[in-house]
Amino acid sequence: MQQFYERLATSGQHRLTPQRADILQVLLQHSEEHLSAEEIHALVSETNPGIGLATVYRTLDLLEQLNLVLKVNFGDGKSRYDLREDDEPHHHHHLICLSCGRIAEVRQDLLHNLEETVGREHGFTVVDHRLQFFGYCADCSSPTEN
Amino acid sequence: MQQFYERLATSGQHRLTPQRADILQVLLQHSEEHLSAEEIHALVSETNPGIGLATVYRTLDLLEQLNLVLKVNFGDGKSRYDLREDDEPHHHHHLICLSCGRIAEVRQDLLHNLEETVGREHGFTVVDHRLQFFGYCADCSSPTEN
DNA sequence: GTACATGCAAACCTTTTGCACAGGG
DNA sequence: CCCTGTGCAAAAGGTTTGCATGTAC
Numbered sequence: 001m002q003q004f005y006e007r008l009a010t011s012g013q014h015r016l017t018p019q020r021a022d023i024l025q026v027l028l029q030h031s032e033e034h035l036s037a038e039e040i041h042a043l044v045s046e047t048n049p050g051i052g053l054a055t056v057y058r059t060l061d062l063l064e065q066l067n068l069v070l071k072v073n074f075g076d077g078k079s080r081y082d083l084r085e086d087d088e089p090h091h092h093h094h095l096i097c098l099s100c101g102r103i104a105e106v107r108q109d110l111l112h113n114l115e116e117t118v119g120r121e122h123g124f125t126v127v128d129h130r131l132q133f134f135g136y137c138a139d140c141s142s143p144t145e146n
Numbered sequence: 147m148q149q150f151y152e153r154l155a156t157s158g159q160h161r162l163t164p165q166r167a168d169i170l171q172v173l174l175q176h177s178e179e180h181l182s183a184e185e186i187h188a189l190v191s192e193t194n195p196g197i198g199l200a201t202v203y204r205t206l207d208l209l210e211q212l213n214l215v216l217k218v219n220f221g222d223g224k225s226r227y228d229l230r231e232d233d234e235p236h237h238h239h240h241l242i243c244l245s246c247g248r249i250a251e252v253r254q255d256l257l258h259n260l261e262e263t264v265g266r267e268h269g270f271t272v273v274d275h276r277l278q279f280f281g282y283c284a285d286c287s288s289p290t291e292n
Numbered sequence: 293g294t295a296c297a298t299g300c301a302a303a304c305c306t307t308t309t310g311c312a313c314a315g316g317g
Numbered sequence: 318c319c320c321t322g323t324g325c326a327a328a329a330g331g332t333t334t335g336c337a338t339g340t341a342c
Contacts, residue, residue: 013296015296015297017297017340019297050298050299051298052299053299053332054300055297057331057333073219073221075217075225077306077330077331079221079332097270104270106264118241122284124243125281125282126281128281129278130277131275131276133261134273134276136273137270159320161315163321196323196324198324199306200326
């Protein structure tokens with residue numbers, strides 16, 4: 001939990017500024033929500049009303065470089081950001097409901113073997129993967145079309 | 147191969163205009179390349195110099211609605227478009243090289259069972275999925291970090 | 293005092309939209 | 318004729334950048 005703050009504070013030339021701490025806090029508190037930059041900005045503004053959107057973007061870029069955050073794209077025209085657990089380096093799987101737009105997360109790693117297969121068959125060294133399922137969640141189930 | 151043209155021509159109120167035919171032709175000729183809208187526009191412009199970028203976007207939207215094209219996002223800030231084989235309705239898997247940026251395609255469907263598992267465990271009706279592997283291709287293999 | 297951070301505004305890029313015009317059914 | 322399609326230009330998002338100011342070390 002504190003790993004994020006520490007990692008930033010001890011990451012060489014970077015500083016753990018109030019703005020960055022606030023952004024990390026928001027990410028921690030909403031780790032299930034796949035927030036967009038603007039949403040993060042709005043939430044941080046509740047605590048720190050003066051913060052600029054550019055700062056949010058710059059911080060998110062930094063966190064992405066430090067591998068503390070994963071940038072995901074669900075095709076809605078904006079990027080979303082997930083905190084990245086240190087002990088669970090990748091394997092983010094998402095269930096995206098085409099009806100209500102809700103995004104659920106699947107935590108298990110379903111793709112161990114697949115990574116190996118793909119690596120072997122294509123001479124490709126897999127570092128990370130991303131898997132998204134599109135469909136209809138329990139609340140919205142049974143699609144009209146298909 | 148001709149299925150695309152037919153599908154457009156016979157799809158109710160839509161017309162197979164020269165512009166649309168040109169765009170389809172470019173997509174067919176570059177079906178392995180994951181072109182962006184602008185790239186498609188540039189290629190079509192070689193044949194049809196007057197075509198507008200907006201027409202390309204509108205055509206791609208239409209093709210997406212007709213399920214002839216799949217819109218993919220690799221996180222580089224622009225959408226890319228894949229022709230979608232009729233007999234292979236979804237299951238597009240990509241190997242994205244973090245070094246040279248090349249994008250290879252995996253054709254097999256690796257996720258049949260996974261779809262079922264996820265559906266059962268999360269009450270989620272899977273309609274489509276998208277899987278991306280990030281890593282280093284044969285030419286660029288052995289990453290520096292990690 | 294030097295290097296990193298911030299806020300603001302402007303710039304940028306991709307994508308969408310409005311509108312007048314063209315053309316097929 | 319009416320409805321769909323097109324080109325152009327403008328608008329609309331989301332994201333990045335330049336610059337002057339601020340602030341750690």
